[in-house]
Amino acid sequence: MKLSSFRYLVGQGFDNVWKNRVMAFASFCVLLVSLLLVGISVLLFININAIIGGIENKNEVIVYLLDGTTDAQITEIGDTLNAMENVSNVTLYTKEEAFEDLKQDMSGYTEVFDSLGDDNPLPDAYRIRVNDISQMEATVAAAEALDSVEYVSAPDSFVDILTEARRMFSIVAAIIIIALLIVSMVIISNATRASVFARRREISIMQSVGATNAFIRFPFFIEGMVYGFLAGSCAALMTWFSYDSLFELLSNFDALSAIGLGNIISYDTIAIPVTLTYVIAGSLIGALGSVLSTRAHLKYRAANM
C-alpha cells in the first residue's frame, strides 16, 4: 500500500467518526460504560486488598520468654526470630517495660503493685509481625519450638476470618470482573455490528468497485480505534475525578485509618498505569470490535451473495 493510500484510509477513518457520529457516539458510550464498570471494579478490588493488607499489618504476635532467660539467650532468640522468613519487625518488650505499662493501664490499683515491691511477675517478650498471615500457624509453631520460649500469643481466630475474607473476596471479585468483561465485550460487539450493518450499503459499493477486504476494513479499524481512544481517555478522566473526590472525602475521617481504611491507594500513585490501561484497552477493544464486526459482515455477505 502506498503512503498516500495509507494516509487516505487513516483520514477516511477519522472522517467516518464525524460522518457517522450518531452510531460512533452510541459505540463510544457503550465502550465508556464498559470501561468504567471494569475499571472501577478493578480499582475497588485493588483497594479492598490494600485495606485488608493494612488490617493484617496491625496484628501482632507476642513471644513470651521463660522466666530466668539470660540476656545472651534473649539476644539469640531475637536473632532467630529475625531470621525467620515470614517475620518482620521484631521488637524486644522487656519485663520492666511491660510492668510499667501495666501500672499505667491499671493506675487505680496502685496498692496491688505496691504490695509486689520489687517483684516483677511479668516475663520478657518479643513483639513480632508476620508478613503473610495465612502462614501464621506455621510461624507460631516455629517460634514456640525455640528454647526458652514459654508461650506464643497470636490472634488465631481473627487471622482465620481475615484469610477467609480475603480468599472469598478474591473469588467474588474475579467472577464479577470476568462477568463484566464478557458482558462488555458482547455489548461492544453488538454496538459495532450495528454500526457496520448501518453502513452495509457503503460496504457493498466498495466491493462492487473492486475494493479488497483489507481496504474496506482499514477505515473501520481506525474509526474503532478513535472512539475507543476517546472512550478510554474519558473513562480515565471520570475515574480520576471521582476517585480523587472520594479519596479526599475519606482522608478527612481519622477514624477510618484506625480500622485500616487509611490504606486506600492515592490516585497520584496509580494515575499513569490507570490512564494508560484505559486508553490502550479502549483503543484496542474499539479497533478489534470494529474489525471483527466488519469481517463478520464481509463473510456473511460473501456467503449470501
Added chain:
Amino acid sequence: MVELKHVSVTYESTGVEALSDVNLTVEDGEFAFVIGRSGAGKSTLIKLLLKEIDANSGEVRVNGYNLTKMKKRKVPEFRRTIGVVFQDYRLIDTMTVYENIAFVLRVIDAPMKLIRKRVPYVISLVGLEGKADSYPSELSGGEQQRCALARALVNDPELLIADEPTGNVDPELAYELVELLQGINVCGTTILMVTHAHEMVRHFGGRIINISQGEVVFDEVIGGTDVEVE
C-alpha cells in the same frame, strides 16, 4: 469480451432456475441492449458477470478472467476491469461527487497525480462541472445517474455494465444517457445495457439480446427507428 457457455443458474433457496443453458458472446467494443420482463433473468446475468453469484454449470469468461474457476482473492482485481452503473446509482451518501468518483481510483492505489487529472476529466465528460463538491443528496436524479456513470468510467474499464440506468429518469434524460454511452462505446469500451424501455431500444437499434424465462430468445442486430422524443 463476455462469453457464456451453457450457463445455468438455480437459486438454492427458492429452487428457481434463473438462467437455463445460456450461450452468449459479446465481443470487445460492442454495444448491446439486454431486454426482458421482470424475473426473466437479467439481474441474474449481471450478478453472474460481476461474480456476485456463481453458475451451477457452464463457463463464464469476462475480460479474460474465467469466473467459474476464479479464487475469492482475485475477485477485487477482476471487478476493477468493469464499470457498473446501477439502477439506484449506489453512490456513497457521505462522499461528495468528486470523492465518490475518486474512490474507485483510491481502491486501485492509483497515484494522486492521476486522480487529480482523471476525476475532473470524467466529471466534465458527463457534464457535472460545478457539482464536484456536492453530496448525492444535493443532486437531481439525472445528476446522480451521471455521477454514477462517471464513477463507472473513471477507471477506464474494458466493459461497462449499465443495469437499468434509465429507470429513474424522464425519457429525455434517458435518451441523453444512451447517446452518452454510445459516445463512450465509440472510444472502444464494450457496453452492456440492461433495460425495460423497449421503445428506446427500438429507437436506437443495434444488438438486442432478449431474455425470457432464463433463456436467450432473441439475439440480433436491428436498425433504429430514429424517432425523435417529444
